Structures are given as C-alpha cells and as structure tokens.
Amino acid sequence: MRISIVGAGALGRVYGVRLAAQGDDVTFVVRPERAADARPFVIEQVNSADRRDTLERPRLAADIPADAEVVIVTVRFDQLAPGGAAPRPAEGRTVADLLLRGPSVPVVVLTPLLPPQRASLEEAARRRITPAMPSISGYLDERDVVRYWIVGFASTLIDDEGGAPAERPLLEELARRLTSADLPARLDPDVGAQNAATTTAFFPLIAAIDAGGGTSALLENEGVLGTALQATRECMALADRVGTVAPWTKLLTRAIGPFTLKPGVALARLVAPEALRFLDAHFGPKLHAQHLAMGAAVLAMGREHGVSLPALERLMALIEGRTGAR
Template identity: 35%
Template sequence: MRFLVVGAGALGGYFGGRLLAAGEDVTFLLRPARAAQLAATGLSIRSPAGDLHLPSPPSVLAHRIKAPFDVVIVGCKAYDLDETLAAFAPAVGPDTVVLPLLNGLRHIDRLSKRFGRRRVLGGLGMISATLAADGVVLHLGQDHTLVFGELDGGRSARVDAIAHAFARANFDGRASESILQAMWEKWALIAALAGITTLMRASVGDIVEAGAQQLALDLFAECARIAAHNGFAPSPAAIQRGRATLTAAGSPITASMAKDIERGAPTEADHILGDLLRRGRWSTADTVLLPVAYANLKSYEARRARECGVPRAGELLAA
C-alpha cells in the first residue's frame, strides 16, 4: 500500500514518520523549503513514545507527482485546504482513498465535491504535537491516536487494509464504524477549548485558577447541543472527558488557535467555530458564548489584516 502524506509538519511528520519507520511505503508531499530542510537534516521526532530519526525520507514536490497513490493522508490547516488539495490532486486515482485529519466537517464537503464522496474517509488525530523552529517534530503528550473510518459507517476492505498497515506502526491506529460520531465529539470539545482559551488568552489551568471554569463548561454545553441538533449528541463518556479537560487544575493546555494568535498567524476560526455556529444557529435560543468567541477571533483577523497588510485567513484562496 502506497501512502502519500501531505506535509511533514506536526501531524504529517509524526504519523507519516512512524509509518515509514515501520516499513510502509510512504512518500511526503512537501513544499520546496521543507523538502530542502529534510534533505539536509532528515526527519526527526522527539516523543515520550520513543525518538526517531529518518535520514532520507522519500519526498516529492507537487509538480513531480506522476501516478496515483493508494492512500493520501491530509493534515494541513483548514485555510490551506484549497491550495493543498490542488497540490495532491494528481495523486488521486480511481481507487485512491483520501484520509483527512482536519478538525470540523467542512473539509469533508470540499474534498467530496472535488474527488467524490466514495474516495473520502473520515478521520481525526488525537495528539499534542508541534513543529520546532529547527524542523523537529515534538510530540508533547502521551496520546498519539489516529482514528478513521467510512463516512457512512461500518467496515470495508480498504479500511481493514489501512488498519493492518497502521497496526505495524508505533502509534494507536483505530478503525471506527461510527467515525462521524467521533468527529462531532472532538469538534465540540475543540471548539469549546479554542473558544475559551482565545477569549481569555489563557491556558485551561489559568482559567480554572481564575474561577472561570463554568464559562468553559457553558461553552462546551453549547457546542454539544449543536452536535445533538445535527444528530450526533456526544456520548456521556465524551461529555465527561470534555468536562475533565476543560476544568483540569494546573493544565497548561491551550488550543492551537490561541498559539496562532500569540504568534500573529491566521486562524481556523471559520472552519472550527464559524461552521459549527452556522450548523446550529437555529437549534437553541441560548447559544450565547459561541458567537462571542467567534466574533473575538474574527476581530483578531480583521486587526491582523489591517496592521500586517495581509489577507484574512482564506481570502487568498477565495480570490
């Protein structure tokens, strides 16, 4: 099975590197700068699950893709999706499976429109990882889970084949027969975490210390109600995990969008908070905090565009 991993950042670098180390046929689709960096230094992962160094990981630039791959793993930022799918489109053939690891669901619609729904799986990554300035992939926690499955549920031969490949690698690869449920449950939590940590400009632990954890729980409840309105009410176990995450005393966790704001970068506000709000706008009369959190992020993007002279996230792609 031939895997094309789009990018070698935190997600692609980690899961793709683990697959390559396990002997799978993996090629990284890279931009020129990252390709030059990996050619010089190799791909390095630092992780509680074991460090890894791959001196010469196979890579390709978009214009050099000559034939379809069996599986394309996509872990880009949402605002880069249009550019990214144009880059890997030559790798998608009649039997190719596209496995995206983005949060939310809007990307599923866009990938399905471009390549056909039958070529797209659902997927999510549960991992805290970042790309260091020197290009090293830093795995920051214990979780390193990749969950995937057919959008319509159940199992299939292609899901079983991917699961077999993942089982050889040093991460937790899980085939799900209800991947949309899992994606909605993660989306509700990620939106709440992003909303509260960007509103407060603080970590979960700082918010708890300030006595404001109820705001985080109220925001999570709004997001969970929207999931339920769409037919994917989070399970009691998912609610319990989410509440524990958002109220953990001393937790250093912040959402990646909070880190984006700190470094003056674009955010996934539209993909994570905006799209969730659109899917639930009429589901309840007490969705109050989510619109405020979304407006906060859009205000940041407007200020960033004005002060830095850059388009808001997604505007380059929409132009």
C-alpha cells in the same frame, strides 16, 4: 504500503515517520518551495522516554505520486476549504486540487471534519473521502522536532463507511500498517459523525486559549473563561444533534469549570509543564486562522440545527478582536 501524506506538520510527521520507520514507502506532499528541503524529520514521544525516530531523508513532493495506494490528509482545518483566503498547500492549489490531480485511491482525512466541509471537499475533489480521528497530539518545538503524545486508551479510528466499498481492503491494510507501527488503528462505524460531534463539543475550550492570549493569560481573564465555559455547554447541545461525542469529551467538559481549571493548570505546571507548552503551541494564537474558520462553521451548524449559540458568538468576537492586535 505506498502512502502519501498531504501536509508535513506535527501530525503528518508523526504518522509518516512511524510508518516509514517500519519500511512503508511514505511521501509527504508539500508546497513546491519546500519539496527540495533536505532536513531530517525527528519525532520524540513524550510519554515514552526512549522513543525517538529520525527520518534522515524524508521524500517530499509537490504532487501526490501516481503509484500511491492511499492518501492521508493532515493539514489544518482552514486549509481544507476548496476556496477562500486560507493559505493553500502548493502553488495556490487547494487540497481538493491535489486530490483531483492524484490517483483514484482512498483518501483518509485526519483533520477534524464538520459535515459542510466534508461535503464541499468531496464535491470539489469529485470523490468520496474517509473521515478519521487521530490518537496522537503533538507540536513542533524550537528545534524543529515534533514532541508528541499517544493516547493510550484510544486508537486511530477510520470510518468504515467513509469511502467507496471497493476501498475497504486498502483501508484495512492501512489500519494494520499503523497498528504495526505502534499507532493502534481500526475501522469503526460512524467515525465521521463522532469526529464532527467531538470537534463541535470541544471547540470552545481550544478557541478560548486563542481568545485569552494563551493558557496562563486565559486563566487570569474571568470574562473570557466564563464565556468559553458557557459556549462549551451550548456546543455540547449542538454536538448531540450532530452525532455521538467521544466518551472522554463529555467527561472532560463536565469536569472543567472555574474552580477546577486553575488548580489543574497549577498541578500541570509542577508535574507536566510540557503539556502546557503543547496547549499554547497547538491550540493558541498560532492557529488563529483555523479557529476563525472552525468557529464560523460551528455557528453555521447551530443555525442549521436551530441551536442558539450566543456565548460562542461572543467568544468568536473576542478572537476576531485579537486579529488587529497581532
């Protein structure tokens, strides 16, 4: 299958390298200055001791190839916006610009999508898009190697009503190709709503790592931690208005509290220290711009649905305050 992946960060590399390893024709769409980069892509699965894949010569391009059969978008949330100050993937162009110039094929977005962002992207790209939820998490380490985990109990979910009806056969084929690459995937109803609800519910916990200056510092800052926990309760109420959250989200948010986090992190340091490095790399200050953009979007959704989010407003003020300290 001819697959174009917009973005070559951790998420894009895992999906792209695994697909390429089984023989699919994969192109990574990147900024023009990166298109000549000849370095290999290496990915290592943390929860599988002997799984290491190397794509010696990844195909990089500044545009989506005309013969692509499906496009997968894996850029950061703040890079999805049709306009704004966020860095753009190529020559000042947005993701929407790339899609406008590309072929009329299914567009699967693995980036977390909230309803306003989805509507804006569809309007700017002049096409319907298909929301999806990934089943992997990963980060780029100091060797430029992606270290990643596959969630064993979850599949990559692709919205079965997201794109145009004529696109369904290609989406089904993509799900088969992903499953064949040991990345279980399936088409599922209401993935867009579940994606938005889950992102909304979980957002304060990931943003708190940025607000606190990292996982360890957050645990020592009772003010920021308490604000984040209050904001999580608020966002759960908003999430229930948006859609149905993933089952694991409610279990996790209910289990997290001031008396469980510190022992949990202490245990993680002993048995899975890399998980803490992942949290800081994936959700920490490095993604500051994404947290600001997503926080503003969640607050706007709260106003739209009549849900008060005072604790989230305080948490976002703390994150904004860190901007000047960088």
